[in-house]
Amino acid sequence: MSSIAVPQSDTGPRWYSGLNPQHWRILTASFLGWVFDGYESYALFIVMPFVLQSMLTVDQLTNRAMWAGIAISLTLLGWGIGGLVGGVMADYVGRKRMMIFSVLFYAIFTGLTAFATNFWAFCFLRFITGIAMGSEWSTGVALLAETWPNKARPKGAGFLQSGFGFGTLIAALVWLMLSETKPLGPDTWRLVFVVGALPAFFCLYIRRAVNESEKWLDAVRKQRWAATEDGAPDAPHSAKRPFTLTEIFREPESRKRTLLAFVLSLTTTVGWWAISSWLPEYAASMARAAGIANPGQWGLRAALLYTGGAVVAYLLSGFVADAIGRRKYLFFTYLGALATTVMTYWWTTSLDGLLWAAFVNGFFTLGCAYSWMAIYPVELFTSSVRATAAAFIFNASRMIAWIFPILAGSMIHTFGSIPRAALTLGSIYLIGLVVPWFMPETRGKPLPE
Helix, strand or coil: CCCECCCCCCCCCCCCCCCCHHHHHHHHHHHHHHHHHHHHHHHHHHHHHHHHHHHCCCCHHHHHHHHHHHHHHHHHHHHHHHHHHHHHHHHHHCHHHHHHHHHHHHHHHHHHHCCCCCHHHHHHHHHHHHHHHHHHHHHHHHHHHHHCCCCCHHHHHHHHHHHHHHHHHHHHHHHHHHHHHCCCHHHCHHHHHHHHHHHHHHHHHHHCCCCCEHHHHHHHHCCCCCCCHHHHHHCCCCCCCCCHHHHHHHCHHHHHHHHHHHHHHHHHHHHHHHCHHHHHHHHHHHHHHCCCCCCHHHHHHHHHHHHHHHHHHHHHHHHHHHHHCHHHHHHHHHHHHHHHHHHHHHHCCCHHHHHHHHHHHHHHHHHHHHHHHHHCHHHCCCCCCHHHHHHHHHHHHHHHHCCHHHHHHHHHHHHCCHHHHHHHHHHHHHHHHCHHHHCCCCCCCCCCC
């Protein structure tokens, strides 16, 4: 389908003035891709105890946390690699084409996960699925940012990011239904991955209705290779395009923005994968200690409320970031994440209290802490490197953070409890109270060209 130039007008009394069907198709396509990624990511946490029970020996099951950490970490590592490569490729072959490729391969390998015969085959398929998943986000974020009007862009980015929350919510609901009926007995967990593969194919049809970004095409045609508006005078004047991943580090201003945003992304990623991802297991362990029948249901309830809090934050994020500015939004995000980590794992002593804490924790550690990555990085870089920069900021942190689920699992085993490990690792949120003030404020400004 041919490309079109989507109007970038800021006129109109309301934020959604000027949005046309093409804008909404772009949001829908990007949103659905992120829904599937959210489903796939959280499904892994939910079914992990049953996967381990099915594939590990009795001796191996004595250290469940470590084996679970290995599977989660390999998924995260694949996600980081795939996201970085996919973002770079999106700046060369286009946003639309990379979205189609990523969804197709994601669907294939998610479905194949259901047929894994042993733990290491399962981990290998998780790694490959992670590679495919990682490619989808940065392309969708870049495409939406480059086609939506400036006034509506942060809101649209927040709506896009909410797809991950809705995906995790769907995963929890699917497992809730399957766990009640158990159609495959102990192997019912396999059906979660079958379900995860099915809707991804429908996304391919939506991609056919989405046009390529005219901003990206124009930057390539005019050979505008600078990474930021400040770097334009120093940009290479050559028909040969510089490697985008190198370009975001060549200019001093671009390098500063990239590294500071990366540090914040690492803070978010370590906090979520190494701390909040253990919340369902923590709820289940509290239920077991209280002698409650079917403790796993408490884990599911905590997961649903945690995700519900995140979805609320996603939907509000664009409005809040526009109201108070990007730097204040980041500061209050990490302040809330730090406070709610303490509240969840230290102050809360009852199951009912934990469920309320899970909602608030999800609002900050998943919702707010991830939504800024869809809103802010695209405003820091030009169209020729936008997907690369967003992908690096979002995914390179996973190249480091992938080890933390293993570390957290080992710490839980050593400390003897999830709260002690969570509170130790939760101190990383202190970084987010300092870094935002060294970054530029982009509220109300158009995208760099």
